[in-house]
Amino acid sequence: MINICLIYFYFMVVSSFITFILSLYFMLLDLVYFLEFGLVMINSSLIEMTFLFDWMSLLFMSFVLFISGMVIFYSRDYMLGDLNINRFILLVVMFVFSMMLLIISPNLISILLGWDGLGLVSYCLVIYYQNIKSYNAGMLTALSNRVGDVAILISIAWMLNYGGWNYIYFLGELKGDTYMDIISYLIVLAAMTKSAQIPFSSWLPAAMAAPTPVSSLVHSSTLVTAGVYLLIRFNFAFSDSLCYFLLFISSMTMFMSGLGASFEFDLKKIIALSTLSQLGLMMSILALGGYKLAFFHLLTHALFKALLFMCSGNIIHNVGNCQDIRFMGSLVNFMPLTCVYFNICNLSLCGLPFFSGFYSKDLILEVMSMGYLNFYIYMIFYISIGLTVCYSVRLSYYFILGNFNFVSFNMISESGYLMLKGMSGLIFTVVFMGSLLVWVLMPVPYIIILPFYMKVMALFFIFLGGWIGYEFSKFYLSYKNIFLSMYGFSWFFASMWNMPMISTFGINYYPIILGSYLYKNLDQGWSEYYGARQIYNVLVSSSKSFQFLMFNSIKMFFIMVLIWLMMITFF
Template identity: 65%
Template sequence: MCLIYFVFFLFFSIVSFLVSLNFMVSEYMVLFEYEVLTVNSCSIMMTILLDWMSLLFMSFVLFISSMVIYYSEEYMEGDVYINRFIMLVSMFVLSMMLLIISPNIISILLGWDGLGLVSYALVIYYQNVKSYNAGMITALTNRIGDVALLMAIAWMMNYGGFNYIFYVDVFKGSEEMTYVMWLVLLAALTKSAQIPFSSWLPAAMAAPTPVSSLVHSSTLVTAGVYLLIRFNFALSETMMFVLLFVGTMTMFMAGAGANFEFDLKKIIALSTLSQLGLMMGILALGEYKLAFFHLLTHALFKALLFMCAGCMIHNLGNCQDIRYMGGLVYQMPLTCCYFIISNLALCGIPFLAGFYSKDLILEVLSMRYINLFIYFIYYLSTGLTVCYTFRLIYYVLVGDFNYLSLNMISDKGFIMLKGMSGLILLVITGGSMLMWLMFPTPYFVCLPSLMKMLTLLVISMGAWLGFELSKFSLSYSLKSMMCMKTSLFFSNMWNMPYVSTFGVNYYPLLIGGEIYKIVDQGWSEYYGSQNIFFRMSRFSIFLQFLYYNNLKVFMLLTSMWLMYMYLYLFI
């Protein structure tokens, strides 16, 4: 079954890519419309938009999905329900397809809700307490975005239709479109896990690694960015300012947190969060094509990074703590080679996929008239990205091997290696290929030589700092309570999980418990069911007494009546 889906997705990925090239060259766009329902002159249409952007993104999603499904055949072997797993992944991908090709806000909601529902089923796949908690926080956080989209649909009724593509640019600045755009912005922030909705993204790591590879590269978390890319023309200055601030803060928070984390998958998840912040930030500056460019290149190297991490976790008996790893480069040379290449692409090392998008984003940012705070945070976050990447490389590949002395760690997973090999070529060459395709007229970057070299300097500084700090191992952060508290603060994402889960749950549960004691088991119980039961039981005991002693009672009542009559007659 894995092979059938692999071939199916790969075939459609190639077709979609070739068609997108044709559309790109001829500047062509196709819009299909099918009327589903008409209510009071407001028609609900099923619409499909095929342009170079949707087709190109679709080809990347399908290609990554095909490789992940092929990889899952070995990673999930031994699972009794592997066919059900593959079906869930396929439903997940198809929901994403529906979202990509929809210029209609109702069909977007169908794909959006499909992603939320299937992601819940995939996160709780291993069916333990941690998975259930993670699934619940994922589903409930995404429900905020779903409700925002439903409210946006209600506001779109003012235009008599739901095809936003016709209204976005024309009605920019109108009151209705302003409300719609704030709601769309809220939906995008929840789905792409921006502050303050970030805590669900690392929690979703409870899902199987192939799912993490798909979710955190090209599907679930990128849906919010893609939605804003489509709606970018209607963003007002205030919205852009809010989005820029939230995006940069998320990027910095995730980059700082990843430097204090020891869970391999969580580090890569925080890395995804950092890159999403980068995309949101550059999108807020009006460069939607650059955001889309980075979205595609990031999807490639992040999918491969997760697949390499999965291969390592698989070999280490499901151990995810990087402190147990080390020296894996000697036992898993090919996997580690892929791991290093995808990590370097993430850092923006020249001429790999990530370099073309990240370097261009930072240079365009340097050319913009922007305040010092945003400029500083962008470069600092880039340095932190390189810092945690080299820290990860040190712990996993260079440091001492701390796992069991008796082990079977090797590169023997040939199916997993083939799945990863399908991506490695694009991780190396995909950036330059996309650059030539998407920007036939290149950006003219005119910067002083020192500012031009600033990106390379920040990368070098980050790499050195990450490598040096890793040598101290964990002991340096445990020397003082202050260091330990700082480490805990950053690794807990600025205490955001406490705000989004405990902060939301604690008081309602506490109040619920008190109400249960006072009302349900207190006055309500005393005056309600329990009191009725006591009164009825007492009354029935009295009646029972009468029935058992009827002659004695009859004689007693007769004598009482005679006494009463006697008193009445003589008085």
């Protein structure tokens, strides 16, 4: 077991460094390598396997490989008691391989292989613990993602109009074409399901039933970022109306998930909702035309979100697999290094200067502020940033400043050295990679010219959100009775505006009622009497009469002859 983990770990880390150096080389010389392998020709449409190597695909691949290597190293300790750890590691490797296939494919058919691979392996990983909760979460995840898979299949069929599936040829030239607009809407639908935008958001917190290393991988750089990456590749073909639609949906997702995380008490679900919030931010700036900024935030977010899940996994491991943050408190006395890492990631998520999250988040906000947009977009961006800080500070308050509410007889300590080593491999990238990527990705810096008050608006909302989160935590701990009277109100926000109920009971309830009605009235009603049962009765009675004839053969024969003679005589 240890050997297979170490082999994959070394392979992925070495591959990550190689692809990172290659991406810098490609960026410096502005190179693009395009490899095509023809598979089969059908009516002048060539089905081919296509690989695209440019600075963007290589850079993203290096990040995915590095994070995956650290997660596999971390899993050696986290999944130590598991009897099927080899199967788990192979599933994770298949997951990463599917993501690689999706990253380097500029062809819709080869993208579908990676896209479906992600959906299938994610289902296997979500149901890994094999209980009813995991099964329900896995079905919700798989079926939500199937909507996007079908959208990709329909867009493959529509691209037959162009005689090929290499969309990278058609994006700029055919912008505004009716067929390309239809394909763009389908691609946006697929990306919305994979990146869990409204109304497909409920599967993302449900997927927390998976083991924590899987959550770390899924929510940082693989499954949920696949939709954003596809939109980054496809963004040149989007019409203005589609961009406005995407901007509205993603801004609502960003706001809804920030609000939901402020009322949630499950540690992994809070971090999952923060992922949803950041995905909304990436899609919003993508819809505003800043695809490079969306890619930049995609990379920085992958680093601190992977480490955030690793820290939470270490904490959950030590507090007897309890995920309720109300039972945690004063953990800095027992797990100082994990709490330091956790806080650094939280501050990076908030966009506090000068962590890696600050460089991408602040730039996105300032570019949005410089644009010509309405008041709704301007305010929902800043309120969502404030909510991000609010739930992050609330989480830190419960961990570090809150009372220790766990059992008195405990053994909380940082004994998992392999987990700490895996986390330590990521902490330097969380702190320094943001500034490095600014220098690398933007040789010509963005020129941002804003008035003083608009310039400090981001900092103002960060500190305002932090203060509200701190007061909110104290308020809940002090005035529980008030909150009990507001239970329905807080439940509505914590349950993501009742979206999980809508996407399970809302889809299941009425078809089941209709099915029972049809079963009662058709299967067991008049159609049964006049249909299958009546046919059965007619066949039985006719076969009985023939049976009567056959069993009385001689006597019946003479009677029939007699009747025949009488008929001849009379007629």
